[in-house]
Amino acid sequence: VKxxxxxxxxxxxxxxxxxxxxxxxxxxxxxxxxxxTIEDFExxxxxxxxLVAVSGGKDSLALWDILRDLGHDVDGLYLxxxxxxxxxxxxxxxxxxxxNTGAKLVEIxxxxxxxxxxxxxxxxxxxxxxxxxxxxxxxxxNQAAVDGGYDVVATGxxxxxxxxxxxxxxxxxxxxxxxxxxxxxxxxxxxxRKVKPLVRLGERETAAYCVLAGLxxxxxxxxxxxxxxxxxxxxxxxxxxxxxxxxxHAFYFGFLEKASPLFTPEAASEQExxxxxxxxxxxxxxxxxxxxxxxxxxxx
Amino acid sequence: xxxxxxxxxxxxxxxSVLVIRGDTxxxxxxxxxxxxxxxxxxxxxxxxx
Numbered sequence: 001v002k003x004x005x006x007x008x009x010x011x012x013x014x015x016x017x018x019x020x021x022x023x024x025x026x027x028x029x030x031x032x033x034x035x036x037t038i039e040d041f042e043x044x045x046x047x048x049x050x051l052v053a054v055s056g057g058k059d060s061l062a063l064w065d066i067l068r069d070l071g072h073d074v075d076g077l078y079l080x081x082x083x084x085x086x087x088x089x090x091x092x093x094x095x096x097x098x099x100n101t102g103a104k105l106v107e108i109x110x111x112x113x114x115x116x117x118x119x120x121x122x123x124x125x126x127x128x129x130x131x132x133x134x135x136x137x138x139x140x141x142n143q144a145a146v147d148g149g150y151d152v153v154a155t156g157x158x159x160x161x162x163x164x165x166x167x168x169x170x171x172x173x174x175x176x177x178x179x180x181x182x183x184x185x186x187x188x189x190x191x192x193r194k195v196k197p198l199v200r201l202g203e204r205e206t207a208a209y210c211v212l213a214g215l216x217x218x219x220x221x222x223x224x225x226x227x228x229x230x231x232x233x234x235x236x237x238x239x240x241x242x243x244x245x246x247x248x249h250a251f252y253f254g255f256l257e258k259a260s261p262l263f264t265p266e267a268a269s270e271q272e273x274x275x276x277x278x279x280x281x282x283x284x285x286x287x288x289x290x291x292x293x294x295x296x297x298x299x300x
Numbered sequence: 301x302x303x304x305x306x307x308x309x310x311x312x313x314x315x316s317v318l319v320i321r322g323d324t325x326x327x328x329x330x331x332x333x334x335x336x337x338x339x340x341x342x343x344x345x346x347x348x349x
Contacts (some may be wrong), residue, residue, distance in 0.1 A: 001327045011325040012318075020327055057345060130346075160344070207318055207343040208325055225346030234344050238315040 005029075012208050015245035023212045030209045033200040034066045041184050043195040048151040050074040051192075053141050054097075054105065056090035056218045059156030061097055062206040063198055065215060067154065068103060074154070077144050079137060080109035082117025083224060090218045097215065106148065108140055114295060118224065121298030129224040132294060139282065139291035145192035152187075157196040160203040163248040164233040166255055179267025182260065189274055190283040202248065304328040307340070316344050 001010040001020035005028070010020030014029075021029055037043070044050060050067060054060040054076040067074045078094040081087045091107075098105035111117045114136075116124075122132035145153045162181070169177045187193040198206060210217045225231065240247045270285070277289035284290070301309075303319050303326055319326050320339040332338065 001329055010327050013327045013329075015315075023324070058343070059345070202315075203345065204315060204318065204343045207341065211318065211320065211325060211341075219341060221342070221344075221346055228346055231344065231346045234346075235313075235316075238313045238344070241315045242313050 011212065012205075014202075014205065016202065016241075016249055018245070026208065026212055030062070030201060030205060031066050031069055034063075034197050035070055037183070037197050037200050038070075038195075041195070043154075043184055043197060044072070044152045044193070046071065047073065049149065050152050050154050051106070051141070051145045051148065051150040052076050052154045053137065053156070054078050054094045055156070056093035057156070058207045058210045058217045058219075059158050059161075059198060059203065061093065061156075061215050061217050062201075062209040062213075063154060063156045064097065064103065065101075065213060066209070067197070068101065075104040075106060075148075075150075077106045077108070077141060077153075079140055080107065080111070081133060081136070082109075082111040083119060083222065086218075086220065086223055089220070093216060093218050106144060108144065110136060110140075114140075114299075116295070116298035121294070124300070125294050125297035127294065128228075130228055130230070132298075133224070135290055135294060139289070142192050142194075143280075143282070146190070150192060152193040152195055154195050154197055156198055156206070158198045158201050158203045158206050159248055159252060160234055160237070162196065162199050163237055163252045164230055166252055167233045167237060168229060175263050175266055176270060178260070179263035179265070179270075182256070189271065190276065190281065199252070200249075301332055302328065303330050303332060303338075306332065306338075310340070312340065317342055 001013050003010045003022040003025050004019040005025040006022060008022040011023055012026055013020045050072050052064045052074055054064055064076055076098060078091060080091055094105060118129055118133050122129040141153050166181060183196045183199050185194040237248055273285055274283040277284045277292055278287050279292040280289060282289045307314050314328060318341045320341055321336055
């Protein structure tokens with residue numbers, strides 16, 4: 001396989017694009033995909049302060065690196081989840097990137113700063129670990145962005161993540177979630193703007209970006225995620241993709257273009273019913289937000 | 301044996317891994333020799349937050 005741009009020997013083939021790339025052209029390809037995504041969805045503009053949620057994995061480190069390369073004003077936010085050695089190691093990768101590049105990393109430690117870790121907290125609160133983890137991340141990322149005066153929170157959700165979530169939401173016709181599954185969620189009502197600039201890149205591409213750009217990332221998967229439903233959806237979609245390259249892209253971008261508007265009114269009406277959490281002030285549908293209820297149960 | 305054939309033999313979906321020889325990636329059509337050591341690195345992560 002030869003590089004599509006420069007005809008040198010390719011190091012990666014991307015079947016979805018029916019193309020191979022050499023190292024330099026692949027890195028260029030990834031940056032261009034992100035630049036185009038930011039522009040097409042009007043995610044943010046030069047000069048906006050961006051906070052990237054960094055886990056130490058391939059997606060968030062690739063995103064942080066690409067946004068810096070594109071010249072954006074971007075800091076990292078690392079959330080320590082207290083998942084034994086897995087979390088210790090993930091923090092090492094996030095800090096190493098910041099140290100090596102001079103980028104600023106803000107850190108929050110769930111056990112120290114909030115009072116529980118994901119394994120014990122989710123057990124005591126009787127929540128699935130991935131659900132307690134997702135809830136904690138969404139809440140603390142938002143709070144950090146609002147408190148730190150950032151214009152936008154960027155997360156490393158890639159095309160595979162979004163296609164798998166969409167697949168799960170369609171299987172159950174979870175219409176309230178379908179209305180919110182957008183690459184940009186606007187600011188307002190106490191929420192920071194949230195964006196997903198990697199939605200044009202598959203996770204094979206974000207991993208390849210890190211390898212080729214020389215970024216060390218945590219390859220090991222979170223021990224709490226093993227066997228979860230999300231991984232099952234990814235496996236099903238990859239089986240389809242192998243037979244028919246481009247299926248995941250067509251599924252997700254077709255949804256955004258053709259179906260998403262059908263579900264946004266329901267999500268919008270839910271937003272209008274939000275009030276402030278009596279404890280932390282975060283917008284919520286109840287009196288006390290889900291995160292404060294989790295903290296109460298997990299720390300008692 | 302080519303990289304694609306290796307993955308097929310191991311029943312690994314090519315969308316779910318990178319194949320690394322030495323310090324760089326290799327494409328599916330690359331012919332591997334008996335002496336080559338390759339890493340087949342999974343790329344699928346499970347977080348859904």
